[in-house]
Amino acid sequence: MGEIKKIELVLWHKCNCRCAFCCAGSSTGDQFEPRRAVDTLIRYRKQGVESVAFGGGEPTIYPGLPALISAARDLGYSPIEIKSNGMRFCYPEYVQDCIKSGADLFTISLWGHNAETHDRLAGRAGAFEMTEMGIKHLAHYGAQTHVDFLVSSLTVEHSADIAEKLARLGVRRINLWVFSVFGAGGGMKDLTPKLERAGRAALEAAKAAARHGAGAVTSHIPPCLMQGRTDLYFSITELKLLIVTPGGHSFMAEESPFEAGEHVTACGKCAFREICAGPRREYLEMFGHDEIRAWPRS
Template sequence: MGIFRHADYVELTIHFRCNLKCEHCMIEDTMDRLEPASDEKLFELIEYNLQHRQWKGLILTGSEVTLRSDLARLATVARDNGFEHVRIQTHGMRLADPQYCQQLVSAGVDEFFVSVTAADEQTHDAITAVPGSFRKTMRGLENLDQLDGVSILTNTVMTQRCYQQLPELVDLLRHLRRLVQMDFWNYWPMSETDDKQLIVSHLELLPYLRTAIHRAQDYGRAVEVKNFPECLLGADHLALDNTQPKLFIDPTFWPEFHRNGFHQCKFRDQCASTNCLGLNSAYIQEFGWHESHLRPYDTDPREVGRASKNMHSASPHLSTTPQTNSQSSQTS
């Protein structure tokens, strides 16, 4: 599980423009019509929190918030009015400028949630559709790593194009001293169908994901996994956390999101898990229900499973070693 308590954070979408074209972007089709929160809304939220102290951290997100020229000013206002932390969600390209990194940190941004889509330049740039994006993101991470008081989180959306590289990605970033957490979000298409054919079978993804989890933990990172069946993770199930900070976003986003059809499972009525998103409509259409692999929990593993890794729902017949053959956010 992650080291950040989601209930301590509030997330506000302040920008809906991006200079990448990531094939997995969850708001690709709605970006042009989603309305970002106004500055007035942001300041109202800051004032509310100053009075009520409901949240410790503010997350500024949307599509690519570093495209806002006043980002540093907004961070300063938040920090000057009671927020202990300001986090930005970014693809990291603008962070390749060390002066810009220093400007943000000096303004009060102390947490950076950076999207890294793959372990090599060719794959990353193919996913983002922008040549040179990988090098800029890597340079940005290096710049952040040189600054005191910074916490780095990375996010990788797991798709057909990159899932076999997960262990190598963990190795690639192992030298970063300020990298405290790695998130792995299993792709969902924001639709009932996987038109781009990006969804990976859970059974094929599992060995790569588990290896990545173990390596990251060995390097001292916290790990957070999104949108993967909890029972399939077995002893690694505590890495799964589908909770999120309180999110303020254009309400027209939610009908699109609900098209995914989460929480479907043959064992839904029997399973006591309160953390699992089950399967979604597009996944079931492509790979089926996995009745022979999924297992219901008799009791909520959030409550009783933390002290023991001997899960009754583990899947010992699934390899934990990657074979040669082959769920803020997916927005960056």
């Protein structure tokens, strides 16, 4: 295992949504008890880890999350991130509790460009409305807010519109996640968009977000499919992120099937080979690699 700059503490797998493609489900199995969570924070901080994200499941329904945030702050972690579906942030007092405790980055997952699509995929009526209100409250209190937006066959044509809307709401960065068939999503292959179209959507989303001072980036679409725009692409390995689960299993983010890419023949001569992980293996199994073309080396 290489250098670790950030950990994501998966507090538990409980959630207030029933996302159709969730690989974790909403099991009530392993979870971090508060004392063990603090001990874990202490251990990794002593090892030089700088930043922490609290994830799940859904971390905002974890009892005592603000206390864990305070512990992370007192240990010197920075930034301190909450990765959430954003629904509980529709309550302004909870937003204030998290901010006062020391959280300074909020990353909200959004599965659809409208209520119909998002609620369907989230498995909960009213989820979109609550998440949208949560984003507005975060902006109102000056919180740095990012959104993980799911690019699927249902949303790819609307990526620019939602990027502009989110930027207007105060979101500073939109992470474009391409739908993955990993886990429960294995039965929903029709939601996977072609990468060529997703690449065009990323360009459109970046342009729309930029009009309002925000950015759009992705780790799932190779730069060769975004007109060579390396500024819109990042490799997950750059984060040096370790996922720490309550069951005792830890792994680097790039080892996850959600992130692991594979180089194809065209990548051998591509100018971006050193920075690009390539398409996911599952995508190549579904669609092949004809879309992937080597970007000329200058």
